[in-house]
Amino acid sequence: MLAIALDNLSLVIVDTxxxxxxxxxxxxxxxxNDVTFSPDGRWLISAxxxxxIRTWDLPSGCMVDCFLCETAAVSVSLSPNGDFLSSSHVDSLGxxxxxxxxxxxxxxxxxxxxxxEPMTVSLPGSSPSHDEDVQEVGDEEEDKMASACWESREQLDRRLVTMTSLPESRWRNLFNLDIVKRRNQPQQPPKRAAAAPFFLPTVSGLQPSFQASEDPENQTLGPSAVDLELRGLSSDLGPTSQFLLAFLRxxxxxxxxxxxxxxxxxxxxxxxxxxxxxxxxxxxxxAMLLRLQGRLETIWAELRSSFDQSLCLLAYTKSALL
Structure with missing residues (x-):
């Protein structure tokens, strides 16, 4: 890419x-007076x-930042990492x-x-300023952008698939948990579990029932605890098909x-x-498993179509010219 400043006060980008x-x-x-590219070639900064001093976004072709200085900048340059912008100004040393x-x-x-309408900012100094009226560069614009940021809902649409926000360690090793347990054998014998209380809390009513804990435990169990809960669905005391069906539901x-x-x-x-x-x-x-199979095949077909569409769009974007 080549940036050229013309006499009509415009900037043109030429594909070499x-x-x-x-x-x-x-x-x-x-x-x-001067222009410079960002290290990734996404931005063009002009003075x-x-x-x-204006910042232009090349992919979108729009201006994304602009501010005024007390004196005109005659030269600008970005650091190799893009974290600092250096400038020199008229009638200013340094x-x-x-x-x-x-x-x-x-x-x-x-x-x-x-x-x-860009705001006028003071040039950076070598010592801190004690003037209360002087503000940091871009604070006002940053506050406006932060207040205008859009916050996404937990579920945008029922037709979209949403992933959990849990870390991968909570679910990635569930299927191979037995292998992980064999590799992580405890060096000390397990401690004896504490005895259960003699009186269990109950809820009063015509049909007394045990009082369930009100502490939220959704998505807080680790892989070992999830494995233990799933194994607890099977019992030798009676039929367990109702528990298995409840889990499938x-x-x-x-x-x-x-x-x-x-x-x-x-x-x-x-x-x-x-x-x-x-x-x-x-x-x-x-019958329940067959229903789950059909639902999974439908969701995966939609996901596969979305993946193919995204890959096609990315391939076109990479090969297309700006």
Missing amino acids: ETRRVVRNFLGHSGKI SMDCS IYLWSNKSVYSLISLRPLPSDY MVEAMLEERRDFDLAQAYLALFLKMYLRQLSQDPDTV
């Missing part, structure tokens, strides 16, 4: 391979005699350094309107809502590894 003009930027009202806040924090860069509800999709896959894989033979002997559980 095709020798075509791919971008044309307008906005300066004075002679353009002119109108005392403005080189001034500006910090690139987008490197250290999340800043939403949006295209600035054509009637945008829970997985079906997670798939219907399309939330925590990765967690549902991990739970279902471990569940089938434990009870596949027992499930195949019960017609009710077999």
Whole structure:
């Protein structure tokens, strides 16, 4: 890419391979003194005699940042990492350094309107200023951007698949948990569990029942605790098909809502590894498994279509010219 400043106060970007003009930027009202590219080639920073320093986004072709200095900048340059911008100014000795806040924090860069009025900032000094009226560069604009940032909902749409926000250590090793346990044998014998209280809390009513704990435990169990809970669905005291069906209904509800999709896959894989033979002997559980299979195939077909579309778009973007 080649950036050229013209006499009509415009900037043009020329593709050196095709020798075509791919971008044309307008906005300066004075002679353009210097331009520089960002290290990744995404931004173009220009300085002119109108005392403005502007940042242009090449992929979108828009201006994303602009501020005025007390004196015009005659030269600008970005550091190799893009974390600092150096500038020299008219009637000023020395080189001034500006910090690139987008490197250290999340800043939403949006295209600035054509009637945008930039604010005037003071040149960086070598000693701290005690003037209360002087503000840091870009604080006002950053506050505006932060207040205007859009916050996403937990579930944008019922047709979209949402992953859980849990770390991978909670569900990635569930299927191979027995192998992990064999590798991590305890060096000391396990401690004896504490005795249960003699009186268990109950809820008063016509049909007394045990009082359930009100502490939230959703998605807080580790892999070993999840494995223990799933193994507890099987018991020698009586039929367990109702518990297995209840678990399958829970997985079906997670798939219907399309939330925590990765967690549902991990739970279902471990569940089938434990009870596949027992499930195949019960017609009710077999029917439920067939329903889950159909629902999973439908969701995966939609995901595969979205993946193919995204890969096609990325391949086109990488091969297309700016």
